[in-house]
Amino acid sequence: MTDLLYFLDIFGVIVFALSGALMAGRYQLDPFGVVVLAAVTAIGGGTIRDVILGTTVFWVASPIYLYIILTTALLTIALIRRPKRIPKRFLLLADAFGLALFAVLGTAKAIKLGAPVSVAIVMGTITGVAGGMIRDVLCNVIPMILRQEIYALAAMLGGILFVFLSYFGFSENVATISAVSGALTLRLAAIYWQVSLPAFQIIDKEGNSE
Incomplete structure (x- = not known):
């Protein structure tokens, strides 16, 4: 992993840990709960990816990720006294950055480990969305995915763009930054304009939705 990709990976961990800690604050969890939620958000997706791919889990090989998560959680507790006053959109923005970064980096790692392109894109999507899913489930919230x-569509776009650009000979750094930018743009546009996919809804004979 180049220096740029390593720093992007660290930044993604910080951003996702921050989003988990902020979510914990909104639901008034204790300091241990803040650390747990920050950790599962930041490393949950990557852990699942590495287990599926049969490689050493990244934070086991490099415990610095745990120290970064702990520091982020403690700083959030110390510096942000009133999480409920933080706009919900800030949490969505932090989550969007983490989603885009991890989706692309997860795809890149899967490809390096020899996974087929389709599997690599799925692994990237899991890396991007699984931590947030675990976070939301622990807070008794229906996961955004x-x-x-x-x-998930934004995460998949990031993985597809990375594969596409890599195939046409772009350097790993250029492909990564471009793919992250594409995934982030789609996610932020969806947040800003409140664009969503159509909901699946079943209507009973009396006209009530279930």
């Missing part, structure tokens, strides 16, 4: 949000 299961709602109408354009969420």
Whole structure:
């Protein structure tokens, strides 16, 4: 992993840990709960990816990720006293950055480990969305990936763009930055204009939705 990709990976961990810590604050969890939620958000997707691919889990090989998560969680507790006053959109923006970064980096790692392109894109999507899913489930919230949000679609776009650009000979750094930008743009546009996918709805004979 080049220096740029390594720093992007660290930045993604910080951003996702921040989003998990902010979510914990909104639901008034204790400091241990803040750290747990920050951790599962930041490393949950990558852990699942590495287990599926049969490689050493990244934070086991490099415990610095755990120290970064702990530091981020503690700084969030110390510096942000009133999480409920933080606009919900800030949490969505932090999550969008983490989603785009991890989706692309997860795809890149899967390809390096010899996974087929289709599998690599799925692994990238899992890397981007699984941590947020675990976070939301622990907070008893329906995960964004299961709602109408354009969420997993943005993660998949990032992986597809990375594969496409790599195939046409772009350097790893250029392909990564471009793919992250594409995924992030789609996610931010969906948030700003409140664009969503159509909901699946069943109407009973009396006209009530279920």
